[in-house]
Amino acid sequence: xxxxxxxxxxxxxxxxxxxxxxxxxxxxxxxxxxxxxxxxxxxxxxxxxxxxxxxxxxxxxxxxxxxxxxxxxxxxxxxxxxxxxxxxxxxxxxxxxxxxxxxxxxxxxxxxxxxxxxxxxxxxxxxxxxxxxxxxxxxxxxxxxxxxxxxxxxxxxxxxxxxxxxxxxxxxxxxxxxxxxxxxxxxxxxxxxxxxxxxxxxxxxxxxxxxxxxxxxxxxxxxxxxxxxxxxxxxxxxxxxxxxxxxxxxxxxxxxxxxxxxxxxxxxxxxxxxxxxxxxxxxxxxxxxxxxxxxxxxxxxxxxxxxxxxxxxxxxxxxxxxxxxxxxxxxxx
Amino acid sequence: xxxxxxxxxxxxxxxxxxxxxxxxxxxxxxxxxxxxxxxxxxxxxxxxxxxxxxxxxxxxxxxxxxxxxxxxxxxxxxxxxxxxxxxxxxxxxxxxxxxxxxxxxxxxxxxxxxxxxxxxxxxxxxxxxxxxxxxxxxxxxxxxxxxxxxxxxxxxxxxxxxxxxxxxxxxxxxxxx
Numbered sequence: 458x459x460x461x462x463x464x465x466x467x468x469x470x471x472x473x474x475x476x477x478x479x480x481x482x483x484x485x486x487x488x489x490x491x492x493x494x495x496x497x498x499x500x501x502x503x504x505x506x507x508x509x510x511x512x513x514x515x516x517x518x519x520x521x522x523x524x525x526x527x528x529x530x531x532x533x534x535x536x537x538x539x540x541x542x543x544x545x546x547x548x549x550x551x552x553x554x555x556x557x558x559x560x561x562x563x564x565x566x567x568x569x570x571x572x573x574x575x576x577x578x579x580x581x582x583x584x585x586x587x588x589x590x591x592x593x594x595x596x597x598x599x600x601x602x603x604x605x606x607x608x609x610x611x612x613x614x615x616x617x618x619x620x621x622x623x624x625x626x627x628x629x630x631x632x633x634x635x636x637x638x639x640x641x642x643x644x645x646x647x648x649x650x651x652x653x654x655x656x657x658x659x660x661x662x663x664x665x666x667x668x669x670x671x672x673x674x675x676x677x678x679x680x681x682x683x684x685x686x687x688x689x690x691x692x693x694x695x696x697x698x699x700x701x702x703x704x705x706x707x708x709x710x711x712x713x714x715x716x717x718x719x720x721x722x723x724x725x726x727x728x729x730x731x732x733x734x735x736x737x738x739x740x741x742x743x744x745x746x747x748x749x750x751x752x753x754x755x756x757x758x759x760x761x762x763x764x765x766x767x768x769x770x771x772x773x774x775x776x777x778x779x780x781x782x783x784x785x786x787x788x789x790x
Numbered sequence: 791x792x793x794x795x796x797x798x799x800x801x802x803x804x805x806x807x808x809x810x811x812x813x814x815x816x817x818x819x820x821x822x823x824x825x826x827x828x829x830x831x832x833x834x835x836x837x838x839x840x841x842x843x844x845x846x847x848x849x850x851x852x853x854x855x856x857x858x859x860x861x862x863x864x865x866x867x868x869x870x871x872x873x874x875x876x877x878x879x880x881x882x883x884x885x886x887x888x889x890x891x892x893x894x895x896x897x898x899x900x901x902x903x904x905x906x907x908x909x910x911x912x913x914x915x916x917x918x919x920x921x922x923x924x925x926x927x928x929x930x931x932x933x934x935x936x937x938x939x940x941x942x943x944x945x946x947x948x949x950x951x952x953x954x955x956x957x958x959x960x961x962x963x964x965x966x967x
Contacts, residue, residue, distance in 0.1 A: 586920025
């Protein structure tokens with residue numbers, strides 16, 4: 458029988474209240490969202506917080522929204538909890554914003570999220586199982602920071618931005634600076650992950666790094682590929698890809714890798730290789746090789762190092778191929 | 791801490807430790823032993839109950855988190871001695887052997903049919919993919935849920951009533967024992 462150790466329980470009535478509670482109870486307090494990572498850790502006594510701050514009542518953290526962007530289908534957010542909304546600004550440069558308390562099932566049910574970033578639905582379909590997805594949260598998965606977590610690789614591929622709030626105010630951190638070590642993130646004691654933001658078009662900063670010269674004429678596509686042993690299991694390896702094409706040229710690429718020890722869950726060297734290259738099967742295969750070379754898998758009960766490296770190569774290539782097909786099928790910006 | 795939870799329409803007030811899991815609250819404190827405590831690791835789904843209107847694995851939810859909320863267990867599926875079509879389907883199609891996974895399977899099935907009244911066998915398999923039948927009787931479980939999809943339920947709007955709030959059934963009497 459697995460039972461957590463003694464713990465105090467506080468229920469937050471607002472984000473401000475949650476921050477107050479975290480400040481009052483100190484570094485041994487933990488935020489309790491869906492609890493589908495924290496409670497199993499507590500049952501195994503791998504985590505023994507003194508106080509739980511339950512944020513499940515905070516509707517203000519449960520939403521999917523599109524700001525200042527164009528939704529090609531004219532759709533509205535679906536299943537976005539309490540606050541789903543689309544602001545049809547009609548211009549490129551908007552963001553998809555996901556509240557940290559959004560449940561996995563809500564992201565999977567959101568037609569707008571799937572239309573903008575198919576990778577989100579690819580990944581959500583293979584995270585845990587349908588019942589766990591009903592209650593587990595996006596922010597909770599990210600803050601658990603398991604090295605085999607699927608959304609960490611997904612948001613790395615999408616070059617998302619995390620919004621963190623603490624006593625000193627709000628700050629933003631790139632998805633690629635979010636994780637500091639296995640099970641460790643930049644979210645400090647006393648802080649709360651509030652929101653994940655994904656730029657609907659490549660960020661301006663990427664223009665200098667590569668071939669993005671304004672968003673006009675770009676076609677985007679994304680995909681996620683995972684090999685797991687059974688439903689609900691962590692991946693043996695998983696790869697996510699986000700591509701921006703202008704004609705046959707890759708204007709921008711994002712590649713995420715999970716469970717294979719990739720730095721920041723990303724394959725930066727493979728992205729560098731693709732940026733400015735032609736979108737060909739050969740280049741995608743080469744990118745897969747580069748991604749596999751630069752990751753650092755460990756042997757465990759899910760497989761030996763060479764097998765995981767093989768998966769990193771193959772799944773990266775497949776994700777890139779599928780992202781390209783989706784980009785080709787979608788509308789140009 | 792004191793919690794108040796509405797289970798199958800009845801209000802229960804209890805003093806509990808914050809670390810108490812919802813499955814143990816239901817089984818040990820309320821003696822509602824229909825929900826089964828299985829793997830303890832949120833894998834098997836024998837402990838699935840509805841928290842408000844959503845199926846959850848109650849071995850991974852604290853009773854404290856359900857304070858002020860509604861819970862539906864397998865005991866709440868029948869009404870006035872009349873089985874829910876999901877229960878009837880399991881009886882008609884031999885959907886259980888040892889019965890251990892059955893309460894969780896039924897609660898997931900009821901939710902599926904409330905939201906997707908005409909599921910395909912593949913959709914049913916996907917819906918129950920987070921639940922394990924140790925007798926491996928999945929074929930008959932799928933058949934049972936299909937049977938239920940072809941029979942009207944009091945849980946559906948056209949038949950009236952709400953399985954948690956009790957609908958027309960005055961099931962909200964406070965239980966203080």
